[in-house]
Amino acid sequence: MRFLIISQYFEPEIGAAQVRLGAFARGLVKEGHEVEVVTGMPNHPNGRIAAGYRKKLTCFEEIDGIRIRRVWLYASTGSGLRRIFNYLSFMFASPFGLARSKRPDFIFVESPPLSVMVPARLFAFMWRRPIIMNVADLWPDAAENLGLIREGKALRALQRLESKCYRSSKFICSATDGIREILETKKGVPPGKILDLPNGADIRLFRPRETDRSILIRYDLEENDIFLYAGTVGFAHRLETAVDAMVRIQDQFPKAHLLVVGGGSEWENVSAYARKINASNVTFAGPVTLEEVSELLNVALATVSTIRDSEVMKGVRPSKIFPSMASGVPVLYSGAGEGAEIISASGAGLVSPPEEPKALAENMKALLLNANKVEQMGSAGRRLMEERFSWPSIVNGWLSQLNDFPCK
Secondary structure, eight states: OEEEEEOSOOTTSOSHHHHHHHHHHHHHHHTTOEEEEEEEOSOTTTTSOOTTSTTOSEEEEEETTEEEEEEOOOOOOOOTHHHHHHHHHHHHHHHHHHTTSOOOSEEEEEESSGGGHHHHHHHHHHHTOOEEEEESSOTTHHHHHTTSSOSSHHHHHHHHHHHHHHHHOSEEEESSHHHHHHHHHTSOOOGGGEEEOOOOBOTTTSOOOOOOGGGGGGGTOTTSEEEEEEEEOOGGGOTHHHHHHHHHHTTTOTTEEEEEEEEOTTHHHHHHHHHHTTOTTEEEEEOOOHHHHHHHHTTEEEEEEEOOSOGGGGGOOOTTHHHHHHTTOOEEEEOOSHHHHHHHHHTSEEEEOTTOHHHHHHHHHHHHTOHHHHHHHHHHHHHHHHHHOBHHHHHHHHHHHHHTOSOO
16 A cells, blocks of 8 residues: 655654654555655754755655655744744645655544644545544644643634544544543544554664663763653643752762753753752753664663643653663653553553652652662563564554455
8 A cells, every 4th residue: 555644743853753653654664565755844853954954945855665755844843923834834835745746545644733634635635535644642632721722713713623634534543542532522533433553662773782871971971870851842741840850869869860852842941940940960962863862761770751730641652651661761650641551550660640749759769779670660661562562563453453444
């Protein structure tokens, strides 16, 4: 089969959607399918178009058998009007890439943002081809629940667009059980229309290795016990919880250090907060490659994953927990819901309530004082990844669901 993926974000950007879609696309290629991607010029997480892609309206490249057509977009990490211009620019520019694409069997659309569905629906009509909409996060529900958008005309317009997107899609992919439940009970999506497509990790790239602490020299942390946060720093993540927890343990454990790599809309705010409260045991290091994330995981005592105390966040499984488990590194999870349940049930780490730095600090102390617990939790996480969340098994399971429908 021939799949056309439309996503505003894609590799080589570092982020949850980018890594997930890259692994998904490679999995489809490995199973013998053709994959073409229409996406924007790389600009995430710093909001600047990457070197080699600047001053171009469109470009084409092929990576690991994936044909990628990129279009210009207004690059920004900001909120408000800047974020709106960012979304609209890709919506209007993506048809220049789509017009050069081969007619697919399926159009696979990554959401959010919902605006990507506008050109997708146009070309689905022109090509007479079905849409598969991947719902990684529920928008505008999440934005409303987190207080990012208020009741009014804008919200109602987004809700109408959301409803049209669901109705015009042949299939809808759900990343979590919580998203599936809301789609069925609140959005009116028939259960038979929903395909499960959970997050996972490349268990060959992310795997336990011999520890090489030389990568920490660049951060001047080669003698420290590292807690690693690798990923997007956004409003929904409430990373201040981890910063507060580090302040609580710095006197008792002077070698403990939180290393933050990545970027995002709240990067400057959280790093400024860390300076304000004198969190000298927290370093904000900026974006790194996936290979560097893999190296950093193998020198980390544990990883940290934080989310806000919000009802909508209970249906989230943060993508950053999967590379950690695949690498045999315990996860310190500050949050509730499906992510917490995965960590607790598997024994792959310790869970604390969302936005409670004192409880997170106690879990940090527990691992700093018990090397055996660290090893046991790491082994449990790796075992879970091999059994359930490797990308080959996820892709094969998804294709099996798709093939169960004789009339596609």
